[in-house]
């Protein structure tokens with residue numbers, strides 16, 4: 648059997664999705680407050696940048712993969728308006744339930760689907776845009792997921808991958824201290840779960856850097872792939888177009 652990584656641990660490929668599921672079932676209720684706390688609100692800026700530079704227009708069909716508590720789906724829905732279509736999807740029922748309820752509380756009723764990015768339940772050439780924010784890192788077969796994202800996009804459609812990336816070298820001692828010392832403590836105090844936030848810090852280190860992810864997107868069938876670093880490379884937004 649093949650091995651893969653779950654944070655810094657080596658696990659059987661068949662075990663990874665279950666371990667990732669445990670993390671997100673555990674943190675779902677406190678996910679949003681932890682996001683604001685850990686990033687000092689910066690995740691809102693990163694997501695805002697993704698939405699405002701996307702070129703997504705009224706009437707577009709957009710798929711948000713690993714959409715969790717619905718931040719991007721909400722933003723897409725505002726952009727595409729009533730003539731558009733936005734799907735909020737995630738593999739994890741706890742995250743999706745929090746997301747769906749939150750959007751409903753805000754008066755937004757979007758189609759929601761429990762979906763694995765590696766086997767998307769959507770037809771070929773359907774969406775104008777696909778997004779995945781802070782989700783790709785958790786997937787076992789990233790290459791398969793990227794190919795699925797390409798399959799469901801229309802020719803000319805765009806993929807947006809917002810993800811933690813390789814930080815600018817001078818920042819790394821501070822970033823490492825913050826990630827490995829402060830985050831697990833915050834996780835324990837706020838979400839009652841230090842291990843999930845230790846996994847977060849480790850999974851970021853194991854994720855492909857900017858150039859490697861760009862190459863993976865090219866191999867999955869995307870063209871005009873480029874990326875934009877934010878906050879010194881803490882996060883990068885990769886964009887690609889399906890030809």
Ligand SMILES: C[S@@+](CC[C@H](N)C(=O)[O-])C[C@H]1O[C@@H](n2cnc3c(N)ncnc32)[C@H](O)[C@@H]1O
Pocket residue numbers: 667671712713714715716717718736737738739742762763764765779780781782783785786787
């Ligand atoms: C860190 S959260 C990101 C949530 C949201 N996109 C955001 O930016 O706030 C990562 C999400 O990826 C989801 N995920 C992990 N593996 C997945 C897969 N194979 N397919 C779909 N979603 C997946 C998790 O369930 C979790 O909700």
